[in-house]
Each structure stands twice: as structure tokens, then as C-alpha cells.
Amino acid sequence: MQSNEELLCCILDMGEVLLTAGAEVSRVEDTAVRIARAYGFVRTDIVTITECIMITVRAADGQILTQVRRITHRQNDMWRIEAVNALSREVCAAPLPLAELERRLRVIIETPSNPPAAALLAYLLAAGSFTVFFGGSLRDCIASMLCSAILYAIDRSGIRIRLQPFVRTVASSAALSLSAVLLVRLGLGEAADKVIIGNIMILIPGLALVTSLRDLISGDVISGLLGASEAVLRAAAIAAGCALVLMYTGGAV
Amino acid sequence: MILQIFAALTGSLGFGIMFHVKGPKLAVIAAGGAACWIFYLCAMQWQDSQIIAFFLSALITAVLAELLARRLKAPVPTLLMPMLIPLVPGSDLYYTAIAFVGNDMAQFVSFGERLVKESGAMSFGVLVAAGIAQIVIQAQRRFRIYRTEGNCRKPRD
Numbered sequence: 001m002q003s004n005e006e007l008l009c010c011i012l013d014m015g016e017v018l019l020t021a022g023a024e025v026s027r028v029e030d031t032a033v034r035i036a037r038a039y040g041f042v043r044t045d046i047v048t049i050t051e052c053i054m055i056t057v058r059a060a061d062g063q064i065l066t067q068v069r070r071i072t073h074r075q076n077d078m079w080r081i082e083a084v085n086a087l088s089r090e091v092c093a094a095p096l097p098l099a100e101l102e103r104r105l106r107v108i109i110e111t112p113s114n115p116p117a118a119a120l121l122a123y124l125l126a127a128g129s130f131t132v133f134f135g136g137s138l139r140d141c142i143a144s145m146l147c148s149a150i151l152y153a154i155d156r157s158g159i160r161i162r163l164q165p166f167v168r169t170v171a172s173s174a175a176l177s178l179s180a181v182l183l184v185r186l187g188l189g190e191a192a193d194k195v196i197i198g199n200i201m202i203l204i205p206g207l208a209l210v211t212s213l214r215d216l217i218s219g220d221v222i223s224g225l226l227g228a229s230e231a232v233l234r235a236a237a238i239a240a241g242c243a244l245v246l247m248y249t250g251g252a253v
Numbered sequence: 254m255i256l257q258i259f260a261a262l263t264g265s266l267g268f269g270i271m272f273h274v275k276g277p278k279l280a281v282i283a284a285g286g287a288a289c290w291i292f293y294l295c296a297m298q299w300q301d302s303q304i305i306a307f308f309l310s311a312l313i314t315a316v317l318a319e320l321l322a323r324r325l326k327a328p329v330p331t332l333l334m335p336m337l338i339p340l341v342p343g344s345d346l347y348y349t350a351i352a353f354v355g356n357d358m359a360q361f362v363s364f365g366e367r368l369v370k371e372s373g374a375m376s377f378g379v380l381v382a383a384g385i386a387q388i389v390i391q392a393q394r395r396f397r398i399y400r401t402e403g404n405c406r407k408p409r410d
Contacts, residue, residue, distance in 0.1 A: 082328060129260045134343075
């Protein structure tokens with residue numbers, strides 16, 4: 001029964017893509033259960049906790065299979081969630097052959113996340129907008145955009161060298177504070193606080209918080225609480241990064 | 254005020270792009286982000302507690318996001334988080350940290366309190382909206398099961 005094992009592995013792959021892209025636990029479990037049912041497994045038990053997926057299925061002939069998947073890194077990507085969702089909807093309507101399912105899934109996994117230009121544009125847009133939103137001037141807005149480009153570079157290289165998320169957050173936040181202060185000293189920005197706040201908005205783990213809240217309400221208390229406390233710790237890391245720089249440059253810039 | 258609403262619009266759009274949302278959903282997100290801030294401003298006109306305004310705005314925006322997500326067949330967080338971003342208290346986080354570094358305990362407590370209250374109000378709005386959505390969906394599902402028994406039902410959006 002080689003194929004059953006491969007099929008289960010494929011189901012876990014889908015779960016992994018969903019979970020790493022920032023989906024709620026209930027969505028991961030729901031998708032896996034539906035797909036397992038569509039492929040004729042008579043019983044599926046799945047437990048998903050923020051960092052791992054455990055699944056046991058029973059095939060129609062009584063064979064029982066268990067697999068565990070550990071999730072190590074996350075990268076929010078709504079397109080992936082949607083793509084896996086669409087695929088699972090299709091599979092539920094009419095199960096695809098295993099090879100076809102694997103191929104379709106590989107396409108989703110291998111499609112790169114945001115191209116650098118789009119990601120940079122997103123950073124510029126978000127940082128610039130929120131600097132203005134919190135009362136910055138046009139010059140602050142421009143300074144903030146420059147800052148966010150630096151933030152983007154730091155963030156990306158942090159991901160590339162696989163820095164721990166907390167360390168990365170502290171480093172990013174310190175770098176953005178430092179560049180904001182420097183830009184204001186150079187005379188480009190007027191209010192360093194507005195520039196920094198605009199960039200902080202990018203770092204704030206809003207999606208993690210919203211997702212974990214939705215986990216809580218759908219009954220996945222462990223994941224919900226873990227996610228929420230991670231979001232709080234991330235916020236503390238941001239504050240720590242800012243504090244680290246502003247301690248030396250003086251609080252009121 | 255108009256400028257702020259416009260900034261909320263472009264800011265939400267930025268977050269939409271950042272989370273790799275594609276196509277017409279980006280327009281929905283941008284409009285939703287602006288709407289979120291408009292709801293907040295309206296709530297502030299209607300009564301004067303900032304916390305309640307945060308809660309009401311988060312609640313209405315979240316309900317809107319849940320509805321729109323199902324209509325557009327998109328996962329809920331796709332729309333929800335970028336639309337709520339104008340309510341995220343980033344400035345309070347910053348001023349709390351600054352007050353802490355500057356050893357200004359009075360400021361630290363006052364900004365810290367606002368930070369906790371505002372993010373709490375926002376979270377509570379999201380929770381209530383998710384609860385409402387769950388009640389509606391379960392009720393709908395019951396009806397649907399009575400009408401069409403069997404076969405694999407459509408996965409949720």
C-alpha cells in the first residue's frame with residue numbers, strides 16, 4: 001500500500017503549505033479531513049498545534065497510517081492559501097489521480113512568493129502611508145519610504161541567513177530606528193517618531209494576532225494562545241529594538 | 254481627516270501586496286481599510302470613548318471582511334488583517350517603548366494602558382465578529398444538510 005502512504009504525505013504537504021502561509025488551524029484540519037475523505041479514508045484524526053501536524057488515517061481495508069510533520073518557518077502568503085483552497089475544493093468534487101495532485105501541489109509550492117519589486121513596493125507604500133496616517137509631513141513620508149527600503153533589505157537578508165524570528169525582529173526594528181534617526185539628523189525627515197511608527201506598522205505581527213484570535217474562537221485553544229503570546233512577544237521585540245537605538249540617541253529626537 | 258482616510262487606503266493596499274494578495278481583492282482591501290477608519294471616525298462622532306470606537310470599528314470591519322471573504326471565495330484572514338491595519342496601535346507601542354527608555358513612568362503607564370486597551374478592543378471586535386460568522390454559517394449548514402443529504406460538501410472559505 002505504497003500509494004496510501006504517498007497520498008497521506010501529499011495531504012500533509014497541503015497542510016504544511018497552509019500552515020506556513022499563515023492559515024488558521026481549523027482550515028488546515030478541515031482541508032486535510034475533507035481530502036482524506038474524498039480519497040476514501042474512512043477515518044481521519046488530525047491534531048495541529050502551531051508548529052506541528054499529526055495525522056492518523058484509517059483506510060477502507062483497515063490499514064492505519066500515521067505521519068507527523070514539523071513546521072519550522074513561516075512566511076505569510078495569502079495566494080498560497082487560496083491556491084491550496086481551490087485545489088482542495090476541486091479534489092473534493094472529483095479526486096484527482098495521485099500523480100496529478102502531487103504535480104499541482106508542487107506548482108503551488110514552487111511558485112515564488114512575492115517578487116522582490118512587489119514586496120519592496122508594498123513596504124514603501126505601507127510605511128509611507130502610515131507615516132502620513134499618524135500625522136507625518138511629506139518629508140517624513142519620503143524619509144519613511146527610504147527607511148522601509150532599508151528595513152526590507154535587513155528583513156530579507158535575515159530570512160536568507162535563517163535568523164530566528166525574534167532576533168530578526170529586534171535587528172530590523174533597531175535598524176529602522178537608527179536609519180530614521182540618521183535621516184532626521186541629515187535633515188530629510190522632520191519627526192523621527194512618525195517615521196519610526198510608519199515602519200513599525202510593517203513589523204507588527206497583526207496577521208499572527210488575527211489568525212490566533214480566530215483559532216481561539218474556533219476552539220483551537222492551544223494554537224490560539226501560542227499564537228497570541230508569540231504576537232505579544234514579537235511586539236515586545238519591536239519595542240526592544242527601538243529602545244536599543246533610542247537609548248543612545250536620546251528618547252526625544 | 255481626508256488625508257488620513259486616504260493614507261489608510263494606501264496603507265491597507267500596501268499590506269495586501271505584502272501578503273501576496275492578487276487581483277481585484279486588492280481593491281476590496283484598499284476600500285475596506287479606508288472604510289475601517291471611516292467607521293472609527295463615525296464611532297468617535299457618535300460617542301467619545303476611543304476604546305469603544307476601536308471596538309465598534311473592528312467589529313463592523315471584521316463582519317464586513319467575513320462576509321466579503323465568503324462572497325469572493327477568499328480565506329477570511331486575507332481580507333481581515335489588511336483591512337484592520339489602520340486600527341493597529343503602532344504609535345502607542347512606540348511611545349510606550351520611548352517612555353520606558355526615557356524612564357518616564359507616568360507616560361509609560363498611560364501609553365501602555367492605551368496600548369493594551371486598544372489592542373484588546375480590536376481583538377475583542379475580531380472575536381465577536383468571528384463568533385457571529387460561526388453562528389450564521391452553522392445555521393446555514395444545518396439548512397443545507399436537510400436539503401441535500403450526503404456527498405462531499407464544499408470546503409469552507
